[in-house]
Amino acid sequence: MDVSRVTRSKKAAKSSYDRLSKWYDLFASPFEGEFIDTGLQKLQAAPGEIILEIGFGTGQGILKLAQAVGNSGKVYGIDISEKMCEITRLKVEKAGFSKWVQLVNGDAFNLPFPDSSFNAIFMIFTLELFDTPEIPLVLKECQRVLKKDGRLCVVAMKQKHDPTPMLKLYEWAHRKFPNYVDCRPIFVREMLEKAGFRILDATEISSWGFPVEVVVCGNVKN
Template sequence: MDVSRVTRSKKAAKSSYDRLGKWYDLFVSPFEGEFIDTGLHKVQAAPGEVILEIGFGTGQGILKLARAVGNSGRIYGIDISNKMCEITRLKVEKAGFSKWVQLISGDALSLPFPGSSFNAIFMSFTLELFDTPEIPLVLKECQRVLKKDGRLCVVAMKQKHDPTPMLKLYEWAHRIFPNYIDCRPIFVREMLEEASFHILDTADFSSWGLPVEVVVCRNVKK
């Protein structure tokens, strides 16, 4: 599977998202909202469940997950950006969800949670930010912290075996301006299958001519 590489360092990524944080809801979130909502609907968070969101950004998913599990459940979030944590924590406090939401600044390559901790994991426009050799490692960490038969929902830009001119142009821009166009398309379903997840459902969308895929799968490997 031929996928563009990520050349930006983790330090540069963290710095970029720290700077972007205060503008994220204005310029980025409106374009991602439809796809995030689709993923949240498909992950089917239920009262009392314990769920992790990786790369929660400014908290759009965290707040909806917290509302879905209620105070009998628990929501955890991990994001590389301290600024994103700060913004989302304020939103969580304002919504009154602080008692069952915990946010952590860190890297999903090493999740700071015991094995079999979660009923589900949600990830939107995050998996494609990891360099290609890192993606299997992130998915392995997801398997470790998910309960057996736990769900993983990934919303991501989708690579195609026959990319459109628009997709090729976007990838060119990603290679030239990696600090500004950081997401790049990946083979979402194929990568999850390679990691031994059992695919439950998929949905395809388009955003400004760029393909987006929502995949829900089950952890069958323990």
């Protein structure tokens, strides 16, 4: 499965998102809103569940998850950017969700949670930010912290076996300007299946002519 590599360091990524945080809601959040809603609709978070969002950004998904699980549930979030965490924490406090939302500044490469902690995990435009060799390790961490019957919802840019000229141009921009064009398309469903997840639902939607895949899968433990 041929996908572009991620060349920037974790330190550079953290610095980039810290700088972007104050503008994120103005430029990126409106674009992401429709995909967050689609992913959450597929995930079907229920009252009382314990759910983790990886790469929560400025908190659009966190707030909706907190509302879905209610005060009988719990929502955790992890993000590499301290500034994103600060912005989301303020939103959580303002919404009155602080008692059942906990945010962590950290790297999903090593999730700071015990085994079998979560009913579900949500990731939107995050898995494709990891370098290709890291993706199986991140997914293994997801399997570890998910309950045996837990589910994972991934929303990500989709790579094609016969990429369009527009997709090839985007990948060129990703290679040339990795700090600005940070996401790159990946084989979402194939990577999840290879990691041992059981596909429950897969939907392809389009964003500005670029394919985006929303995949919900069940945890499969060895």
